[in-house]
Amino acid sequence: MSHEVTVLIPSLLRPLVGDSAELRLAVEPAGATVAELLDVIGAEFPLFGRRVRDETGGLRRFVNIYLNGDDVRRLDGLKTQVAAGRELMVIQSVAGG
Known part of the structure; x- marks a missing residue:
């Protein structure tokens, strides 16, 4: 069984990750x-x-990361634990002006 976390990348940031819509990262079982x-x-x-x-x-400030729909800022911030098999979604807000 593979132990991966999927990170969904918004279209604005895809050029920075080789145009990938999602990245699969190997993690420890925990x-x-x-x-x-x-x-x-x-x-x-x-x-x-x-x-x-x-x-x-x-x-x-303009970047939000969601773990299964919950903003990680409302969980444990960058210390939020992401279990294998879960999905993180990165959202970059576009600042109007």
Whole structure:
């Protein structure tokens, strides 16, 4: 049985991850934190990492990440545990002006 987490990438950010709509990341059976998953993606796709997180490693203001429909900011933030088989959705708000 494979232990993966699926990360859905919004169309605005897809050029930063090789135009992938989703990334499948191998995790331990217990899963990984949101921060650990972002670290893995950011190591392979540094521009994506910088677009999603600020200099302190926190989520940027206009980026939301949902775990099964729940905003991780309302859960345990970047420490939110993501079990194998779950899906994370990254949403980048477009700031109007």
